[in-house]
Amino acid sequence: MNILVCISNVPDTTSKINFIENDSKFDSNGVQYIINPNDEFGLTKAVWMKESNAANVTVLTVGDQSAETILRKCLAIGADKAVRIDCDAKDAYSVAKEIESHCQSINYDLIICGRESIDYNGGVVPGLLAGFLDYNFITNCVSLDIKDSKATCAREISGGTEISECEIPLVIGSQKGLVEESDLIIPNMRGIMMARQKPLEVIEAKNVSAKTSDKKFHKPEVKSEVKLVKPDELDKLIDLLENEAKVI
């Protein structure tokens, strides 16, 4: 079974968000990059499936050379092979098109993408890929079990969980719950050493044009000072919520 895990290189969750070039570009100066958390849950799941499903796990990212650091980390976590499609990620559409073209040369049975990236939050790439490739698609996926060619998946829905069955090939949008946070694989020294020997292939991009572009970024307006209410004056709080904020 062939599994592809698509990895997004994102600013660490504690990063300060600033913009440069007349607010048209994210300021990556001094920012630490990590594996997108939603992708990391999917990667750990894929590594488990190496044993349970005799799977072969490839990780892929669309980006420049600086993204190779996290690909090496993915290899240390347990992926067998890494692929970098060499171009600047322009938007979800162009990224999904680049991945689609890679998927036409290799038949993957399962493609795992994070539900959404924590930088642009679009949540678009997995759905686009499923649409382009005509694969089954489950996002917000919190459990997955594949036997022969049949997948049983659970996804979070509004107020509950939906369990469904389908045939592979399949694209899932992974998130916390697919594996628990405490189960995330942390690379050990052996893994890190082995990762150096594993293949990291760089593929030329098709340079598909984007369908969306960020023209200008804005930061939220600075909040006015908090209005403090004394704990023995809760009537005042209720009054403020009712008559000033008008939310209750």
Next chain:
Amino acid sequence: MAVLVYIESEENKFKKTAYEALSYGKALADKMGVKVSVLVFNCSDTESLKKYGADKIIRIDNSDFQKFSSKKYSHALAEVIKSENSSVVILSSSPDSKFLGAHLSGITDASYVSNVVGIPESISPFVIKRTCFTNKAFSSTEMIDGLKIISVSSNSFGMIENFNDSTVESFNVDKVDSNQKIIDIVKETGSVTIADADIVVSAGRGLKGPENWEMIETLADTLGAATACSKPVSDMGWRPHSEHVGQTGKPVSSNLYIAIGISGAIQHLAGINSSKIKVVINSDPEAPFFKAADYGVVGDAFEVIPELIQKLKDRQ
């Protein structure tokens, strides 16, 4: 050229977020000078959609579409888009609608922008404001010519009444082949879900243990609110993962967010930042959450919450 709004429903009832999507669709159609149609699957009573300005109500009544399936619904939507010559499709930001939006844009080769928080700044070029960096920033995003799909962020536009005497039409679609079938739906107990809630009551480590959640649930019941929790609380298993809100958990964009015993780590703030009004109750006056709050109470949750519940009950 027309705007098409997908109306999400559950058990023959329209979702509140669907009315918001329609209100948005109507405002956009007015700005573009075009008509707005809505698409409804298997709902017999469509009267309420007139109130929010639909020009045309398109009904698909077909048992093959009884349960939501992103593949089947995407294919049906694609047919309607073709027949209506739609140029923009509006969806809400519910889990199902965002699921559908991404899939539909793949099937129709459209441009798709989610988490949209306002009607376009301009139509030509089509530039729209959305949140990004988990609510730490906004982007004015340009969408290229061609079919556009937009997911409107919950509570960002509101429901705006705008009566229109809509026409109603039936639309026939062929069966869509899919080997995907739903075997079970497990609903959580608790009446209000985080995604649908106007008010969210959320608690953190300051509550000291899972046994103390009863007052949180009572407060939520009193306000008709959903309950939520911080990451450490769900990691320790005090509360289910489905309640975890924040950067790696569920996003919240309610009208009122009440945080009790949550210090306000940057990742938590990111996930709840698009809520309109934030109330923080914490015994530590230095808690960073107070900087992001509209209203705050520095006090012991174990004293403040029961009193707050009593006062709210007295008012009802």
